[in-house]
Amino acid sequence: MSARWRLALLQAAAPVLSIAFGGLVASGIIVAIGKNPLDVYGLMLRFSLTRTDSLAAILLKATPLIFAGLAVALAFRAGVWNIGVEGQYYVGAFAAAFVGFSVRGVPAVVHLPLAVAVGGAAGALWAFVPIALKLRRGAHEVITTIMMNYIAAAVVLYLLADVFRDPTQIGTPRVRTPLFADSARLPPLGPALAWLGFDVPAHSALNWFLPVGVVLCAVAAYLLVRTRFGYEVRAVAFNPDAAEAAGISLDRVRFTMFLASGAIAGLVGLSDILGFFGYFDIDFPKGLGFLGISVALLARNHPLGVVPAALLFGLLDRGAQGVQVFAGVPREVITILQAVIILAIVVGYELVTRYVRVQRKLEAERALAPGEPAPLPGSG
Numbered sequence: 001m002s003a004r005w006r007l008a009l010l011q012a013a014a015p016v017l018s019i020a021f022g023g024l025v026a027s028g029i030i031v032a033i034g035k036n037p038l039d040v041y042g043l044m045l046r047f048s049l050t051r052t053d054s055l056a057a058i059l060l061k062a063t064p065l066i067f068a069g070l071a072v073a074l075a076f077r078a079g080v081w082n083i084g085v086e087g088q089y090y091v092g093a094f095a096a097a098f099v100g101f102s103v104r105g106v107p108a109v110v111h112l113p114l115a116v117a118v119g120g121a122a123g124a125l126w127a128f129v130p131i132a133l134k135l136r137r138g139a140h141e142v143i144t145t146i147m148m149n150y151i152a153a154a155v156v157l158y159l160l161a162d163v164f165r166d167p168t169q170i171g172t173p174r175v176r177t178p179l180f181a182d183s184a185r186l187p188p189l190g191p192a193l194a195w196l197g198f199d200v201p202a203h204s205a206l207n208w209f210l211p212v213g214v215v216l217c218a219v220a221a222y223l224l225v226r227t228r229f230g231y232e233v234r235a236v237a238f239n240p241d242a243a244e245a246a247g248i249s250l251d252r253v254r255f256t257m258f259l260a261s262g263a264i265a266g267l268v269g270l271s272d273i274l275g276f277f278g279y280f281d282i283d284f285p286k287g288l289g290f291l292g293i294s295v296a297l298l299a300r301n302h303p304l305g306v307v308p309a310a311l312l313f314g315l316l317d318r319g320a321q322g323v324q325v326f327a328g329v330p331r332e333v334i335t336i337l338q339a340v341i342i343l344a345i346v347v348g349y350e351l352v353t354r355y356v357r358v359q360r361k362l363e364a365e366r367a368l369a370p371g372e373p374a375p376l377p378g379s380g
Contacts, residue, residue, distance in 0.1 A: 007356055014348040015298055019312075022341035029333050040323050044334075047322030054318050056190075056204040062307075062314035063206075063271045064089075064285075066213035068292025069299060069306040070220060071123075071265035076301045077224065078257035079237040084130060084145025085265040086289025087152030088123040092266025093273055094156045095122035097280035098164065100180030100273070111183040116270060123266020124259045126152060131258040135251045141258075149289070160282060176281030186275035207275035209267075213307075216264065220303035233257060265289065294342045300349065313338065 027037035048054045068085055075082035082088075096119030103111055130144035166178045186207040190200035200206055224230035235243035236253045244250055268288050273280050295313060299305030320334035 007352075007359065010352050010355065011300070014352050015300075015345060018298075018341050018344035018348050021344045022337050025340045026333055026337040029336060030329060033329070033333075035327065035329055040327050040329055043327050044319035044323050047326065048315050048319045052199055053201045053204065054322070055198075056200045056206050058311065058314040058318050059210055060204065060206045060271075060314075061317050062310040063210045063213055064268045064288050065291060065295050065310035065313055066210075066217065066306055067264055067268045067271075068288050069295030069310055070213070070217055070303055071261045071268065071289075072292045072296035073299060073301040073303060073306055074220065074257055074264065075261035076296060077237055078233050078254050079240065080131070080134070080254050080258050081142050082127065082145060082258060082261045082265070083142050083293070084127065084148045084289070085261070085268065085292050086287070087145070087149035088126045088262045088265035089268030089289055090149075090152045090156055090284075090286075091126045092119040092123035093269030093284065094159065094280055095119050095266070096270050097177050097180070097273055100184035101164075101178040101279070103184070104181055106183060108183040108185075111181065112186070112274070115184045115274060116267065119270050120263040120266040123268075124263040127258055127262020127265070131255055135255060157282070160280065166279070174281065176279045178279070180274070180278050184274060185278060186271070188275075205276035207271060209271040209275060217303040217306050224303065229253075229256075265292075268292070294338070297342060297345055297349075 023037075023041070030037045030040050048058060068089065071085045071088070072082060096115040099111075099115040099118045103114065106114075126148060127145075130139070130141050130148055133139035133144050134141045160177065161175050164177050166174070166176050168178075169176060186209060188200075188204070189206045189208055189210060190202070190204060193200050193206075224233060232243070232248045232253050235246065235248055236250055240250055243253075269284065272285055277284075291313065295306055295309045298309040298312065316334050316338055320331035323329040323334070324331045
């Protein structure tokens with residue numbers, strides 16, 4: 001086996017071995033609480049993969065994670081750390097919600113794309129501040145994006161509770177926006193899947209944002225691999241000094257990729273509010289931005305890898321519900337499994353990266369050895 005194929009095999013095996021190691025650690029916990037790991041995992045797989053409602057739930061859970069993972073991966077591919085996806089998708093979701101309940105009397109072909117576009121624009125705008133501070137003032141984007149997360153939560157809470165709260169809910173515990181117009185709601189994906197022979201339960205909120213996310217991942221992968229700009233992104237991430245010496249603007253590449261990351265982040269919550277809730281409330285799902293970091297790490301920041309990584313997290317989330325109800329296993333065990341997988345992936349990829357560097361160094365030394373320059377005349 002050639003060195004190239006051996007390295008590719010190691011890189012492909014890293015996530016598989018990480019998942020297996022996470023399962024081994026979780027098995028120890030399951031044994032400690034008096035359960036059989038094989039029975040628990042078998043139940044989790046049967047519950048998740050043999051029921052149409054579970055399959056629909058997995059796809060629904062994976063939909064926002066695809067956008068979150070892609071948003072994180074795009075920034076990471078350019079060598080910048082967007083830890084602010086959490087705040088960006090929160091702001092984007094509220095901006096889309098504002099369009100959903102405030103715009104009336106327009107057809108769905110205008111209203112729905114407008115809500116989606118405003119959500120993405122709001123996410124990009126929220127990402128503009130930290131990347132501008134980094135490029136202009138040298139402020140580290142990890143610090144500024146984390147701070148922006150807290151600001152986003154406070155601003156949205158103020159707007160929700162004190163400015164745009166549904167007046168029909170005042171005096172009740174409900175804190176939410178007015179209901180969206182029907183023209184701003186995402187159509188369900190069930191009818192199309194039923195036409196293909198996959199029966200989705202009528203109560204499922206699975207919607208067309210799932211194929212949109214998959215298409216975005218495919219487009220991002222093509223742009224990064226097959227275009228000049230994608231070459232510049234890879235060059236900036238791999239060797240910034242060499243890229244700059246070749247005439248590539250580091251600031252332009254990082255700025256563009258960070259704003260693209262923010263725009264994708266602004267779409268993370270739209271599957272929930274436009275496809276399921278129909279309003280934005282104080283209990284809007286949180287934590288998807290940080291979970292997107294885990295998805296991106298599992299995918300090795302590759303846009304196409306984001307889709308199976310998001311599906312895995314959707315599977316684990318659905319399986320956790322099954323083992324909690326039918327096997328009496330706390331769902332926190334599955335949360336531990338997710339955490340161990342992420343830790344194992346980080347360590348595994350670092351080990352593979354170091355191994356690759358050592359192998360390339362050895363190959364370079366072997367290539368140089370036969371061609372060592374002859375000594376200068378008279379030097380002996």
